[in-house]
Amino acid sequence: MRQHLVPPASIRHRRSRNLGLVGVGALALLALTGCKGDVAHGWLPYGATTGADRVSSLWVGMWIAAWAVGALVWGLIIYCMVRFRRRKGDVGLPEQLRYNVPIEVLYTIVPIMMVGVIFFFTERDQSALLDVSQKPDVTVNVVGKQWSWDFNYVEGQVWDSGVQAQLTGKEGVQNTLPTLVLPENQRVEFVLTARDVIHSFWVPAFQQKLDMIPGQVNRFQVTTRDRGTFQGKCAELCGAYHATMLFNVKVVSNEEYQAHLQRLRDAGQTGMLDNSLSRAGLEPGQKIEQQYVPNAKASN
Incomplete structure (x- = not known):
């Protein structure tokens, strides 16, 4: 009689977990393909103004940087898992190190530099988007x-x-x-x-x-x-x-x-509507300060 081999519980659990991850990934890809937009613009909504190009460029650039950092970190993690895994014949714990000055300087200085670069480009684009020095049409x-x-x-x-x-x-x-x-x-x-x-x-x-x-x-x-x-x-x-x-x-x-x-x-909707603070409940005739008065003559 042929004997059927049943995988151990740990193997079955690992297989089901991997299938679950594959399913989540497939759903994520389906969701992304259903989003309005395209990969060149980071799947942002359609940009109907000239400033939208600046926003999408910053968005895509930050995502590229994030994926690059993520790939580096995950690569180092996987390298350590493979390179320093427990091998047959190993006894006890590996050598314990208190600190590594070059590595600690590296992972302190590099993130500061990255934040500085992100701040520079964000401030540059934000200043351009909020610039109101030009005369509007x-x-x-x-x-x-x-x-x-x-x-x-x-x-x-x-x-x-x-x-x-x-x-x-x-x-x-x-x-x-x-x-x-x-x-x-x-x-x-x-x-x-x-x-x-x-x-x-x-x-x-x-x-x-x-x-x-x-x-x-x-x-x-x-x-x-x-x-x-x-x-x-x-x-x-x-x-x-x-x-x-x-x-x-x-x-x-x-x-x-x-x-x-x-x-x-x-329709008789001429002049400017009052835009001052006027929550419901103000007493009749109560004085309220108008927030914005256009240069052109306005009537209410």
Whole structure:
């Protein structure tokens, strides 16, 4: 009678663990292939502004450096596991060393140098992305409020106001969101103010965001380059309905942009909406300081 050999429990456990790791790796690859983006840009969301190229370059460069360091560390670990493994005939523990000065200097100095390099490139790109020294073609005062957005088109002297999104789970909800309209191939400056608590203006396709702090005016500029409709949201936890603080950004031709401003004028939405601190519950007539006053004459 032929005898069937059953692998020991330790071998069966090792095989099941390896199969599990292979399964996790396969799922990870499937998830990555389903992401919007491509490997050249580190699978980041589509970049709809010229500044997005700078962001993706920094992102990919840091990942390359991280993988290189990881490969070196894992290579050294595996080398030590193989080179200094216990062999047949070994008795007791190997020779114990208290320290190795060259190695300790190496793993202290090299990480400091790596952090310095990362800091340099991050500061360089951050300074470029937050540079507002150039004169913008379009200025929009974005006002964050619980839980929606107001848009003051400064040069056009018109405004648009949004209300909290009602996420019903049905189709068509996106069409009810407040929509910020911008012209293509134009430098746009966002002047960010908050009406009540801290918010954060984030359009993932712009690959850039900035906090909106009550009593403080923050600015950044982007140069649009492609037409399309992109999603925006608040990226700072701002209360119970933070998840419904959504909006659209529509990049259109200059003719369509001017037509949009005219529609707002025809609707009587001229002047600038007040963007001062005005939480619900303020007493009638209570004086509040306006955060941002555009150079152009404004009326409320």
